[in-house]
Amino acid sequence: MxxxxxxxxxxxxxxxxxxxxxxxxxxxxxxxxxxxxxxxxxxxxxxxxxxxxxxxxxxxxxxxxxxxxxxxxxxxxxxxxxxxxxxxxxxxxxxxxxxxxxxxxxxxxxxxxxxxxxxxxTMPNIDRPAIAAIWPTIRGRTIVLDVGASIGADAQHLVDLAIMGCAMARIVLGVERPSVGLLNIGVEEIKGIEEVKTASRLLRQAALPNLDYFGFVEGGDIGKGTVDVVVTEGFAGNIALKTAEGTANQMAQYLREELGRDLMSKIGYLFARRAFAALKAKMDPRNVNGGVLLGxxxxxxxxxxxxxxxxxxxxxxxxxxxxxxELLGRIRATLALSHEGQSQPSKAPAAGETEAARSSS
Amino acid sequence: MxxxxxxxxxxxxxxxxxxxxxxxxxxxxxxxxxxxxxxxxxxxxxxxxxxxxxxxxxxxxxxxxxxxxxxxxxxxxxxxxxxxxxxxxxxxxxxxxxxxxxxxxxxxxxxxxxxxxxxxxTMPNIDRPAIAAIWPTIRGRTIVLDVGASIGADAQHLVDLAIMGCAMARIVLGVERPSVGLLNIGVEEIKGIEEVKTASRLLRQAALPNLDYFGFVEGGDIGKGTVDVVVTEGFAGNIALKTAEGTANQMAQYLREELGRDLMSKIGYLFARRAFAALKAKMDPRNVNGGVLLGxxxxxxxxxxxxxxxxxxxxxxxxxxxxxxELLGRIRATLALSHEGQSQPSKAPAAGETEAARSSS
The missing domain is CATH 3.40.718.10 (Isopropylmalate Dehydrogenase)
Structure with missing residues (x-):
């Protein structure tokens, strides 16, 4: 058994x-x-x-x-x-x-x-834990982290968040190779915080197994379900989460107000009550309760x-x-792989240098 | 004329x-x-x-x-x-x-x-412009700034944003003494970024005319209309804005899907179509189009x-x-007042010291 x-x-x-x-x-x-x-x-x-x-x-x-x-x-x-x-x-x-x-x-x-x-x-090489939320999207669910465990993040911490979120997505969403996006304020390469740009480069270079790096995503991409995992530091992540909850509440209130305003609308509500019940269930925050402390x-x-x-x-x-x-085992394995790659930095730059030397010769 | x-x-x-x-x-x-x-x-x-x-x-x-x-x-x-x-x-x-x-x-x-x-x-003492958005809320409208003009902000920049947003709120919202909140990830004094905490202290101390400093607000407070002006640096502000738009789109799509799913719901939609039209108008992004470049x-x-x-x-x-x-004139006047107060920093701390000395004696 x-x-x-x-x-x-x-x-x-x-x-x-x-x-x-x-x-x-x-x-x-x-x-x-x-x-x-x-x-x-x-x-x-x-x-x-x-x-x-x-x-x-x-x-x-x-x-x-x-x-x-x-x-x-x-x-x-x-x-x-x-x-x-x-x-x-x-x-x-x-x-x-x-x-x-x-x-x-x-x-x-x-x-x-x-x-x-x-x-x-905390795990080896992880200095601060993170909180991962499961966010309902049009396409299903997305893991968003960090939603408020700590403020600010250097590039390596963002990479670690990506790895941890990905391991969680494999288990919770059942996706073999989850796609990962870095939350940013524009999709053009020029925009955004230095740490986010560096993390983007690191994730692309690392080419980790079981992690499909998508690139930058914007606030609007979370609800669209553009990626399986959205990575951000805790301040912006918490504000995104709370703002989304606030907007959902705001729309629900508008809807209630308008449907109660006249007889025709009330009748309409009665006819369509299955639809409203389904909408309510989809928006029910209880169905996505549970932040996961990672790291x-x-x-x-x-x-x-x-x-x-x-x-x-x-x-x-x-x-x-x-x-x-066994989330922890999965996280440990991928983190080890990532930090191993990092502790031998000679490899990747060496290849780059060779290429540069070749093209300039 | x-x-x-x-x-x-x-x-x-x-x-x-x-x-x-x-x-x-x-x-x-x-x-x-x-x-x-x-x-x-x-x-x-x-x-x-x-x-x-x-x-x-x-x-x-x-x-x-x-x-x-x-x-x-x-x-x-x-x-x-x-x-x-x-x-x-x-x-x-x-x-x-x-x-x-x-x-x-x-x-x-x-x-x-x-x-x-x-x-x-830029105006004297303002190093970077900001973009202010007009955000529809349950209570009416709220000015949110900065929604993406620049990334990061020191405490004084946040204070300047508060002043500029407030001047705009007086004109656009018609509120004599607008309330101002600093966007943060928790309402307890302990939480948040150092710059945000310092800005909070500065705004409380400054006790500016025509600016009613409320304290910290969270992401969920924007849509509630808790304050007339929400102040944040551009990265978090842009993410909040895009996430809110994304959530509104997501809910609208859920609603459309559910109302089209069966005959009863479609009939309900027909009866309540005034209500849905009103909801659509309330959520219509065109009605709040126009970001204002301030500073x-x-x-x-x-x-x-x-x-x-x-x-x-x-x-x-x-x-x-x-x-x-004449927004510019109003901003100029209040900014001058604020930076004047700042260039004579002896005043406020002196009063504080006296009080401390008094209470310890």
Whole structure:
């Protein structure tokens, strides 16, 4: 029998704590029966939800703690007060101790990043973790990273993001050789930040297996699904993500307002309600819940703070998929390949020089 | 009688040239009769459109040139080939020579920026121009700048953007004391780029008249209309703008697909077609066409390259409004105030020190 995927859950994270987290796990288990859970948090609050769901209780353990990171704790505060004691830390630590394959938390992002980095450490050659989002597009889904883990990125960090995002796309999107675009403000080679231009050159030169470098993409390309993976540093990535969510909300509100304005429109709404339900499902942010923290020696999933049962289940399922397909191993292998190429820089320039010498002779 | 606003038009700019630009001017003139036009470009192509519209011909002059900047010219190419000769340059130069109050071009952005900067020069203390966009929101409209004129910004440049955007908001939105937000990736004081944090402190300290500093805003706040003016550097601003457009297109496509999928939905669409027409109008990018180049010693409006007659008319009207209300004078006055305050930095810190000394004593 296939080994179950072990999920460590920060039961106290998010706006609703165990009331959403535990039933969310039950929902995920219905779709993926090969899972086991460890819930970290206040047992008095967790246990009643488990008792209500015997199939979940049968594959779950509870580790009691009353320490919880608050949604408004600063990362430094959270680390000071919650290290080695909070439900968030303990869930992450379970991954480190190989008691779990993945940790899922709806707790505050800054604290989760800081704790994950402190507890799990980053991979060799990766100095900062990133958060990857799964973005719904016209053609399907696109992985966008970094959406806010860190600000600014040098060229090599962007290349690393491309590699990590690509490994994730292979697993989550099921694409053998994902296409990768660098987010920029124009497609002409002349435009953009120096780091982005250098990263573009590096990605082209590297010609990595399993990574199809597309070139620059613009903000409008994300929703079009022009590429499987969009790479950017965390400031622009976060602004893109939040702006897209804001625009979707804005259009939904316009639509509601206009459809409620007169009788004919209301009748039209009734006739077309299947279409509106389908539209709503497509735009439902719960269906793409779950930011993946990449670059760490362990898998951590950030669920949205306001997640309900469905959103929590989706985040857990992403964690399941990633652990099941051994994302970390894939990332490690490609990163090693890339940094190996980089540590022997004589190769590529030498070829270039030869060519230049040849053409000038 | 009130003096007409004089508009210099690059008739050869954009994907359609005079075929859209001249009828666009005619359309704008219907709504704002106190305008005069100078068309720069190929007279053989311009004249027939003028002949077709006597009211426009009566207030228009044509300056013939066959040199035109191409949509794919790099800025340096455009300057080399088109300086002092192209329709784009001549339209801008008409503003410099006070033959026109504003120049409007649908030509390529990079070339327009480079020519405007070279020909008009930037205002004192402003090293780089910015492009301001008018963004439709749930509450009305918001000015967002910079949406791609230049990459990166130090704190003082962000403050200057706030001042220029605010002066524009007073005129375009008709708000006496516009609220201003700095685009950031979190609302907590701890987050974000150092320059953005410093700019926030400067704006709070400056306590400028006619500028109500709100604090940080996130990507999602733009569409909500949380503030009248959103300030950011050009890379993030351009990505936000393009991502929002992309998301709006994506939703429109989902909606079309779903409404066409079955008979009931098609019937629903027929009943609610007023609502859909209203939605379409609200999302119509032509109604917010016209990026305003700010920070120059003259007003230049960038119309979208693909603009049709309506889009062109809207861009011309923005130019009209800005020239009519003497935007430049307003910007100059507030900038002077701000940089004056900055050149006497002893004032504010001294007050702060006194307070600190008082509280520690």
């Amino acid at each position: 296939i080994k179950p995927v072990r999920i460590a859950l920060d039961a106290m994270g998010g706006d609703h704590g165990p009331d959403m987290i535990v039933p969310g796990a039950a929902r995920a288990l219905e779709r993926r029966p090969d899972m086991e859970f460890i819930f970290f948090g206040d047992e008095a609050l967790i246990r009643p939800h488990l008792d209500a769901c015997p199939p979940l209780a049968a594959v779950s353990a509870v580790r009691h703690t009353t320490v919880a990171v608050r949604m408004d704790d600063k990362p430094s505060q959270a680390l000071r007060a919650g290290r080695r004691a909070s439900s968030m830390w303990l869930a992450i630590e379970a991954v480190k101790k190989n008691q779990a394959d993945v940790a899922v938390s709806a707790g505050n992002t800054g604290a989760l990043m800081a704790m994950a980095k402190t507890c799990l450490r 760490l020696e362990g898998v951590v999933i950030k669920s949205h703070g306001g997640s309900d049962i469905l959103g929590t289940a989706v985040a857990i399922e992403i964690g399941y998929t990633i652990a099941r397909h | 009130i003096k007409p606003v004089r508009i210099a038009l690059d008739a050869m700019g954009g994907d359609h040239g005079p075929d859209m630009i001249v009828p666009g001017a005619a359309r704008a003139l219907e709504r704002r009769p106190d305008m005069e036009f100078i068309f720069f470009g190929d007279e053989a192509l311009i004249r027939p459109h003028l002949d077709a519209c006597p009211p426009l011909a009566a207030v228009s002059a044509v300056r013939h040139t066959t040199v035109a900047v191409r949509m794919d010219d790099k800025p340096s190419q455009a300057l080399r080939a088109g300086r002092r000769a192209s329709s784009m340059w001549l339209a801008i130069e008409a503003v410099k020579k006070n033959q026109a109050d504003v120049a409007v071009s649908a030509g390529n952005t990079g070339a327009l920026m480079a020519m405007a900067k070279t020909c008009l020069r 120059l010693e003259g007003v230049v409006i960038k119309s979208h390259g693909g603009s049709d007659i309506l889009g062109t008319a809207v861009a011309i009207e923005i130019g009209y409004t800005i020239a009519r209300h």
